[in-house]
Amino acid sequence: MTRTIREQLDPIFRPQSVAVIGASNNSDRWGYGIMSSVLEWSQFRGHVYPIHPKDELVFGLKAYKSVTDVPGPVDLAVIVVNAGQAVDVFRDCVKKGVGGAVIITAGFAEAGPEGAKRQEELVRLSEESGIRFVGPNCNGVWTSAVRLNLTFWSLPKPGPITFISQSGTMGDYLFEVSQAKGYGFAKMVSSGNQASVDVCDYLEYLADDDDTKVVVLYMEGVNDGRRFLEVARKVTAKKPVLAYKVGRTEAGARAAATHTASLTGSTQLFDAACRQAGIQICDHMLEMFDFAEALAHQPLPRGNRIGIASGGGGFCVVSAEACAKMGLEVPVLKKEAQREVLEHVREFSPSPLNPLDLIARKTHIDYAAAIEILAKQDYIDGLIIMPPYGRFHRSSSLETMKGLVESCSMIADIPQKYGKPVLAFAMREYKGTGTYEILKRGEIPFFEAPETCARVMKVLCSYGQYRREHEERQTHEAKR
Numbered sequence: 273m274t275r276t277i278r279e280q281l282d283p284i285f286r287p288q289s290v291a292v293i294g295a296s297n298n299s300d301r302w303g304y305g306i307m308s309s310v311l312e313w314s315q316f317r318g319h320v321y322p323i324h325p326k327d328e329l330v331f332g333l334k335a336y337k338s339v340t341d342v343p344g345p346v347d348l349a350v351i352v353v354n355a356g357q358a359v360d361v362f363r364d365c366v367k368k369g370v371g372g373a374v375i376i377t378a379g380f381a382e383a384g385p386e387g388a389k390r391q392e393e394l395v396r397l398s399e400e401s402g403i404r405f406v407g408p409n410c411n412g413v414w415t416s417a418v419r420l421n422l423t424f425w426s427l428p429k430p431g432p433i434t435f436i437s438q439s440g441t442m443g444d445y446l447f448e449v450s451q452a453k454g455y456g457f458a459k460m461v462s463s464g465n466q467a468s469v470d471v472c473d474y475l476e477y478l479a480d481d482d483d484t485k486v487v488v489l490y491m492e493g494v495n496d497g498r499r500f501l502e503v504a505r506k507v508t509a510k511k512p513v514l515a516y517k518v519g520r521t522e523a524g525a526r527a528a529a530t531h532t533a534s535l536t537g538s539t540q541l542f543d544a545a546c547r548q549a550g551i552q553i554c555d556h557m558l559e560m561f562d563f564a565e566a567l568a569h570q571p572l573p574r575g576n577r578i579g580i581a582s583g584g585g586g587f588c589v590v591s592a593e594a595c596a597k598m599g600l601e602v603p604v605l606k607k608e609a610q611r612e613v614l615e616h617v618r619e620f621s622p623s624p625l626n627p628l629d630l631i632a633r634k635t636h637i638d639y640a641a642a643i644e645i646l647a648k649q650d651y652i653d654g655l656i657i658m659p660p661y662g663r664f665h666r667s668s669s670l671e672t673m674k675g676l677v678e679s680c681s682m683i684a685d686i687p688q689k690y691g692k693p694v695l696a697f698a699m700r701e702y703k704g705t706g707t708y709e710i711l712k713r714g715e716i717p718f719f720e721a722p723e724t725c726a727r728v729m730k731v732l733c734s735y736g737q738y739r740r741e742h743e744e745r746q747t748h749e750a751k752r
Contacts, residue, residue, distance in 0.1 A: 280404045281469065281477045283371025285415045285459060287347035288318040291339050291370070293361050294352035295322035295330045302376060303352045306412070306422060307331045313427050315419035319344060339368045347371040350412070350422055355379030358408065359393050366401040373405035374422060380408045381465050391467050398468045410464030411440030414457065417483055423462060424448075431456015432485035432568040433561065436474050438463050438492045442557075446490065450561035454703070458483035470495055472503045479507045485568040488560050489515040497542075501549045508550030509742055512567040512735050515546060516554045550738045552731050562717070562724060563731045569715035570693035572736035573653035577601045578729060579646035580627035582658040583639070587697070587722055588627035591656050594726035600733065602626055603651055616642045626652075636660050636672070640679035647690045654693045654732065656725045659683065659702065659711055659718075680707045684714030693732050695725045 290310065296303035303324075310320055311331055321342045322330035329335060336342050339349055339361075349370045353361050358377050365373055380391035391408065398405060406413060412422030416430035423444065429451060437443025440462040447460055458481070461474060471489060478484045487507065494500045507513055517539075543553055554560045578600050580591045592602050605613070605626045613624035616638035622629040628646065633639040639660050646652055660679045686694050696718045702708050703718065711718075719725050 275402065277473060277476045278480070280402070281372065281473070283347040284374065284404070284406060284413065284469075285477075285481075286417045287371065287420065288418070289321065289344060289346050290316070290318060290348045290350060290420065291321040291323055291336075291342055291346045292350045292352065293323040293339055293365075295324055295335065297327060297330055301352075305425070306350055306352055306376070309412075309421045309424060313425055314421040315427070316421075318347075318418065318420075321346065339364050339370065342368070345369075345371075349373040351375045351377060351408075353377060355383075355387065355390060355408075359390055359397075362394055362397055362405075366397055366403060370403060372403060374410070374412055375405050375407035375464075376410060376412060376422075377407070378409040380467070382409055391465065395467050404473075405468045406461060407464040408467060409440075411444060411462035413462070414460040416456075416458050423460065426451075428460065429454070429456040431458065432483070433457050433488060433564045434459040434461075434478055434481070434484040434486070435488045435490075435561075436461045436463055436471060437490040438466070438471075439490060440464065442490060446557060446561070449558060453561065453565075455561050455565050458485075466495070472496060472499045475500075475503045475507050475513070479503075479510060485511055486564040487511065487513045488564050489513065490557070490560075491515055491517045494542075497545070501545050504546070504549040504551050508735075508738065512564075513551045514554055514560050514563055514567075514731075515551050516557045516560055517542060517546075550735070550742070552735055559724065559727060562719060562728055565717045566693065566695060566728045566732055567735060569717065570695070570732065571687055571691045572739060573693055573729075573733050574691075574736065574740075575601075575653040576730075576733040576737075577603050577651055577653045579649070579652040579655045580657070581630055581643045581646060581655065582627065583630055583633070583661060584658070585622065585629045585631065587658055588629050591697075591722035591725065592627050594723040595656070595729070598726045598730040600726065600730060605646075605649065606651075609645055609649055612645045613642045616645075636675040636679040637682070640682035643683055644686060647686045647692055647694075652692070654695070654729055655686070656695050656697070656722065656729060657683070659696045659698055659716075660707060661702075676707060677710060680710035681713075684711050684716065687714055687716070693729070695719065695728055697722050697725050 292306050294303040295307050322333050322335040323339050324330050324335040325337050327335050349365045351361055355377050380387040414421050414423050414428050443462045478487050578595050582588045595602050610624050618632040621632035630639050630642055694716050696716050698718050
């Protein structure tokens with residue numbers, strides 16, 4: 273194909289018109305769900321064309337018997353007919369000259385020899401026509417660029433994360449969990465069998481996608497390992513890539529083969545190659561998006577030396593130990609910095625060595641000032657903190673409320689002011705407070721456990737180190 277990857281995939285991620293082939297008024301049909309997602313759970317402002325062989329109206333819109341009957345151009349065709357009809361339907365798409373396609377239908381290579389033949393024919397037609405398609409055997413896509421939702425029965429929150437999942441059901445689950453945490457997405461792709469567009473193509477496209485700040489991958493297999501690593505290396509030079517890879521055991525590999533017809537290989541070789549390419553490997557799938565949220569919004573640390581501050585000693589102990597287990601340093605504050613901190617706490621305060629146990633802070637503003645002292649030290653690269661606690665009550669004095677607001681504002685400014693990441697741990701109920709909203713102005717991510725903060729900080733440090741080494745190599749090569 274002579275067209276650029278952007279020209280090939282823009283019809284899928286930035287369409288102005290969509291034809292749903294297999295659209296239905298029957299709530300038991302998949303085509304009903306697709307139409308519902310497009311019309312009720314999207315903010316898509318382009319043309320929507322239902323394709324149905326008999327019904328004149330689908331969801332109140334004029335229906336067409338074939339995509340070739342649509343009077344205007346069709347950027348994206350969404351195919352939800354049965355597998356036996358899918359190839360003929362795709363031929364109609366070729367005749368129409370659609371820009372791209374998403375083939376939801378299952379029953380292809382993952383289903384056996386007959387399905388594999390159908391998939392091979394789809395690929396042949398795609399290569400001859402230049403029409404790329406997502407799937408088959410997938411759950412669709414979400415793209416914030418045009419607010420088009422082909423997947424969910426709720427409106428996704430736009431944001432900087434793009435998620436490529438080789439599993440539709442697992443992708444939906446992980447997406448819902450991350451949405452519940454308040455994370456926003458630029459794109460979500462259920463990639464299915466990856467017959468036409470594979471993970472390498474997605475990465476190549478996302479490298480220059482301004483909406484995407486972080487890429488998250490759920491992978492069951494890679495068709496071309498060499499190309500995957502070459503493309504990934506180009507992407508990680510610009511933005512982080514996180515990967516959760518399954519098929520690491522015999523049982524997992526067997527399940528992957530029957531699920532999406534995926535081939536898996538040596539876990540050790542894959543992990544080592546990924547790390548060389550700058551990909552951050554995730555061992556726990558539910559934490560992938562915690563990592564992504566921090567990478568999308570926080571500056572990268574210049575080293576692995578962490579400052580810890582909390583309103584209680586127990587959190588200090590747990591956080592320090594969690595950091596040490598992750599290979600992060602928790603350096604003792606120098607005497608001058610300790611003296612500065614002592615000005616903001618009462619005489620019975622624990623020694624301010626790092627971690628800082630600020631249980632005896634004088635005021636809310638003193639709490640934030642002590643945290644800022646940590647941030648100012650050139651031997652501190654990132655911070656893990658407990659946020660200022662307090663609510664706005666009618667009985668609260670104006671001075672107390674103003675102090676709480678100012679302290680949160682001071683902390684919210686730290687990432688940009690000092691170029692250092694700040695991670696916060698807080699109970700779930702904290703997200704319902706006004707102080708949480710103030711801290712989110714600084715895009716500070718919140719987690720429910722100090723151990724999670726430590727693991728997230730480790731990923732920030734790891735990717736930061738990779739970027740520094742990459743830039744040093746580029747500088748060295750430029751001088752040669």
